[in-house]
Amino acid sequence: MLRYILRRLLLLPLVALGVTFLLFFLTQRLSPEMRASLYIKDPRQMGALEEVIEKYGLRDNVFKQYGRWLSSALHGDLGYSQSANMPVAQAIKEYLPATVQLAVVTIVLVVFFGVWFGVVSAVKKDKWQDVCARLLSVGGFSLPIFVLGLLLLMLFYGKLGWFPPGGYSVSTDVIVHSPSFHPYTGFLLIDALLNGNMTVFWDVLRHLVLPAVTLCIGSFALMVRVMRSSMLEELGKDYVRTARAKGLPEHAVVYRHAGKNAIIPVITLAGIQFIRLLGGTVIVETIFDYPGIGRFGVTAAQQLDIAGIMGFSLMVAVLFVLGNLLSDVLYTAVDPRIKLSE
Amino acid sequence: MNACEDTVLQVEDLRVCFSNEQGKTEVLRGLSYCLQKGKVLAVVGESGCGKTVHALSLLKLLPPGGEITGGRILYRGRDVLSMPQESLRKLRGAGMSMIFQDPMTSLNPIRTIGKQIMETIEAHSTVSKRRAQARMLRLLKKVGIENPRQRINEYPFQFSGGQRQRIMIAMALCLRPTVLIADEPTTALDVTIQAQILKLIKNLQGQNGMSAVFITHNLAIVADIADEVLVLYGGYCVEQAEVKSLFAQPLHPYTQGLLGSLVSLKRKDERLPAIEGYPPAPGTPEEGCPFAPRCPHAWEKCRAELPSLFEKDGRKVRCWLVEENEKPREN
Numbered sequence: 001m002l003r004y005i006l007r008r009l010l011l012l013p014l015v016a017l018g019v020t021f022l023l024f025f026l027t028q029r030l031s032p033e034m035r036a037s038l039y040i041k042d043p044r045q046m047g048a049l050e051e052v053i054e055k056y057g058l059r060d061n062v063f064k065q066y067g068r069w070l071s072s073a074l075h076g077d078l079g080y081s082q083s084a085n086m087p088v089a090q091a092i093k094e095y096l097p098a099t100v101q102l103a104v105v106t107i108v109l110v111v112f113f114g115v116w117f118g119v120v121s122a123v124k125k126d127k128w129q130d131v132c133a134r135l136l137s138v139g140g141f142s143l144p145i146f147v148l149g150l151l152l153l154m155l156f157y158g159k160l161g162w163f164p165p166g167g168y169s170v171s172t173d174v175i176v177h178s179p180s181f182h183p184y185t186g187f188l189l190i191d192a193l194l195n196g197n198m199t200v201f202w203d204v205l206r207h208l209v210l211p212a213v214t215l216c217i218g219s220f221a222l223m224v225r226v227m228r229s230s231m232l233e234e235l236g237k238d239y240v241r242t243a244r245a246k247g248l249p250e251h252a253v254v255y256r257h258a259g260k261n262a263i264i265p266v267i268t269l270a271g272i273q274f275i276r277l278l279g280g281t282v283i284v285e286t287i288f289d290y291p292g293i294g295r296f297g298v299t300a301a302q303q304l305d306i307a308g309i310m311g312f313s314l315m316v317a318v319l320f321v322l323g324n325l326l327s328d329v330l331y332t333a334v335d336p337r338i339k340l341s342e
Numbered sequence: 343m344n345a346c347e348d349t350v351l352q353v354e355d356l357r358v359c360f361s362n363e364q365g366k367t368e369v370l371r372g373l374s375y376c377l378q379k380g381k382v383l384a385v386v387g388e389s390g391c392g393k394t395v396h397a398l399s400l401l402k403l404l405p406p407g408g409e410i411t412g413g414r415i416l417y418r419g420r421d422v423l424s425m426p427q428e429s430l431r432k433l434r435g436a437g438m439s440m441i442f443q444d445p446m447t448s449l450n451p452i453r454t455i456g457k458q459i460m461e462t463i464e465a466h467s468t469v470s471k472r473r474a475q476a477r478m479l480r481l482l483k484k485v486g487i488e489n490p491r492q493r494i495n496e497y498p499f500q501f502s503g504g505q506r507q508r509i510m511i512a513m514a515l516c517l518r519p520t521v522l523i524a525d526e527p528t529t530a531l532d533v534t535i536q537a538q539i540l541k542l543i544k545n546l547q548g549q550n551g552m553s554a555v556f557i558t559h560n561l562a563i564v565a566d567i568a569d570e571v572l573v574l575y576g577g578y579c580v581e582q583a584e585v586k587s588l589f590a591q592p593l594h595p596y597t598q599g600l601l602g603s604l605v606s607l608k609r610k611d612e613r614l615p616a617i618e619g620y621p622p623a624p625g626t627p628e629e630g631c632p633f634a635p636r637c638p639h640a641w642e643k644c645r646a647e648l649p650s651l652f653e654k655d656g657r658k659v660r661c662w663l664v665e666e667n668e669k670p671r672e673n
Contacts, residue, residue, distance in 0.1 A: 236405070237447060238442060238447040239449055239450040239451070241398075241403055241405075242442060242448045242449065242510070242513075243450065245401055245434055245435065245439070245440045246439070246462040246465065246513065247431050247432060247434035247435030247436055248431075248461060248462070249465065250427075250431075256453075257453070260452060260453075261451070261452055264452075334452070336452055336499075337451060337452070337497065
C-alpha cells in the first residue's frame with residue numbers, strides 16, 4: 001500500500017512537467033511582442049517593448065525559457081500574476097481555499113443526496129419515489145449550469161434577496177482582514193468557527209449556498225443514476241437473499257449489506273467529481289462572482305496572464321494526481337478484496 | 343392429510359408462478375407435505391423441477407417475478423404467507439433457517455464472516471456479545487473451520503468454496519432453528535467434509551429435535567439422512583414415501599429410473615442406465631402426466647390425463663400404472 005502510494009507520487013512530477021511544458025509551448029505561439037505588451041500598462045511606454053523582451057529573454061529558445069520558468073518554479077517562485085496583481089503563489093494561496101471549501105460542501109451534498117435518492121429509487125423501483133428521483137436526475141442532466149445558476153441568482157437574490165453572490169459581504173471582509181481574526185486554515189468556514197465568530201460563519205455559508213447548489217445538480221444527477229443501477233444490481237444478488245433469510249431487519253439488508261456494496265463504484269465517481277469541481281468551477285465562480293481559484297484561472301486566461309495560466313494549470317495537474325490517488329486509497333478502505341500493490 | 347401433533351411444518355397445495363413478458367409460468371403445481379419434529383424430509387428431483395423454488399417459497403424469499411399463487415404454509419400452525427412482516431423476519435433464521443446452494447455468492451463479499459454470523463445471532467436473541475461469540479466459535483469449529491478465532495476477521499474471498507459453504511451452514515445453525523431448509527448444502531463439499539456436515543446435522547436433530555427439509559439430487563445422502571422422501575418432477579410431486587420403502591420398492595417409473603442410475607459396488611454393467619430424454623421446461627403447458635414423454639410404460643391415458651396423487655399403504659404416487667393396477671383388486 002505504502003509502496004503503491006510512493007510510486008504514484010513519483011509519477012506526480014512527470015505529470016506536472018508534461019502539463020506545464022505543453023502549456024508553455026502553446027503560449028510560445030504568441031509573438032514575443034504580444035507577451036511583452038502585457039507588462040506595459042501605459043500605451044505611451046510602448047517604446048519600452050523591446051526592453052522588456054530583452055530583459056526577460058522572450059526571444060530565446062522555448063526550452064531555455066521553459067527551463068527558466070521551471071527553475072524558478074522549483075524555488076517556489078511561480079512568477080507575478082498581472083491579472084491578480086500579486087505573485088501567482090500568493091494568488092493560489094488566497095483563492096484556492098475558497099474553491100476547496102465550495103467543492104467540499106458540494107461533494108458532501110452530492111454524495112449524501114445522490115446516494116440517498118439512488119437507494120430509495122432502487123428500493124422503490126417503479127413506484128412514485130423512483131419516478132420522482134429519475135425525473136430529477138434527467139432534469140439535472142439537461143439543465144446547463146449557467147442557465148440554472150442565473151435562474152437561481154435571479155430568484156433567490158433578485159426576487160427574494162436571500163442568497164447574495166460573491167464570497168462574503170463587505171462587513172465580513174473587514175472582519176476577516178482585521179488583525180483580531182486569525183486565519184488558522186485559510187478556509188473561512190473553519191476559521192470563523194475557530195475564531196468563534198458566528199456572524200462571519202453564517203455570512204460565508206449564505207454566500208456558499210447558491211454556487212454549491214448549482215454545482216451539485218449535474219454531479220447529483222449522475223450520482224443518483226450510478227447509485228440506483230449499482231443498488232439494483234446488488235439487491236438482486238444472492239448474499240442479499242441470505243441476509244433476508246437470516247432474519248435481518250430490512251433496513252440492515254438494504255443499507256448494511258446491499259448499500260455498502262453498491263457504494264463502491266460511487267466512491268470512485270465521487271473522487272473524480274471532486275477533482276473536476278476543484279479545477280472546473282470556473283463557470284459557477286464567474287456567475288456568482290465567487291472569489292475562488294476558477295475565477296482566478298479564467299481571468300488569467302482572458303488577460304493572457306501567462307504566469308497565472310501556468311500556475312493555475314500546474315495546480316490543477318497536482319490536484320488531479322492527488323485526487324486520483326485519494327480515490328484509489330478510499331477504494332481499498334471500502335473493498336477488502338482490493339489491495340493496492342503492483 | 344391430517345396434521346399430527348408434532349407437525350412443525352405443513353405445506354398444503356403450494357403453487358408458485360413466475361411471470362415475465364411472455365406471461366405466467368406455473369413452476370410448482372400443488373405441493374403438499376407434513377414435516378414432523380425431528381424428522382428429515384428429502385426433496386429429490388432433476389434440475390428445474392421446482393426444488394429450489396419450493397425451498398425459497400417456504401420463507402417467502404422468491405425472487406422478483408416469482409409469486410405464490412395458491413396454497414398454505416403452516417409453521418407450527420401459523421400461516422407463513424399471511425404473517426406480518428415483523429413476525430416473518432423473526433421466523434427467518436430463528437424458526438426456519440436456510441442453507442443456500444451457491445456458497446460462492448451467498449455471503450456478503452465485503453463483510454467479515456464473524457460479523458455476518460454475529461449479526462444473525464444479534465438480530466434474534468439478546469444474549470451477550472461474549473456468549474454469542476463463544477457460540478459462533480464453537481459452531482465454526484464443529485463445521486471444521488480451523489483457528490476460528492483468527493478467521494472470523496477474514497472476508498469470504500479468503501476462504502475456499504467448501505469452507506464458505508461450511509460457514510453458511512454454521513450461520514444457518516447458529517440459532518438452533520426448528521426447521522432447517524437445506525438447498526443442496528453439500529454439493530460443493532468433498533466427501534469427507536460432506537460426511538462431517540451430515541453428521542453434524544444429524545446430531546442437532548437428535549439433540550434439539552431439529553427438523554429439516556433437505557433438497558438434493560444425491561440419492562446416497564437421501565438414504566443416509568432422510569426419514570421421508572418426496573420426488574418432484576415438472577413441478578408435481580410424483581412420489582412420496584418413507585425412505586426405506588422407497589428405496590426397497592420405488593413405485594413411480596421416474597423414481598425407478600432415478601434409483602436405477604445409482605452406482606453400486608455390486609454392479610457389473612458396463613454403462614449406467616439413464617432416463618432417456620430431458621425433463622420438461624418449467625411451465626410447459628401439458629395434458630397428462632408430465633413424465634409421459636420419457637416413461638417406458640406410458641400409454642394413451644398417461645398422455646391424455648394427469649394422474650392424481652394416489653395413496654397406497656401410507657405412500658403416495660402420481661401414476662396411472664399404479665392406480666390402474668390397484669383398481670381390479672378393489673373391485
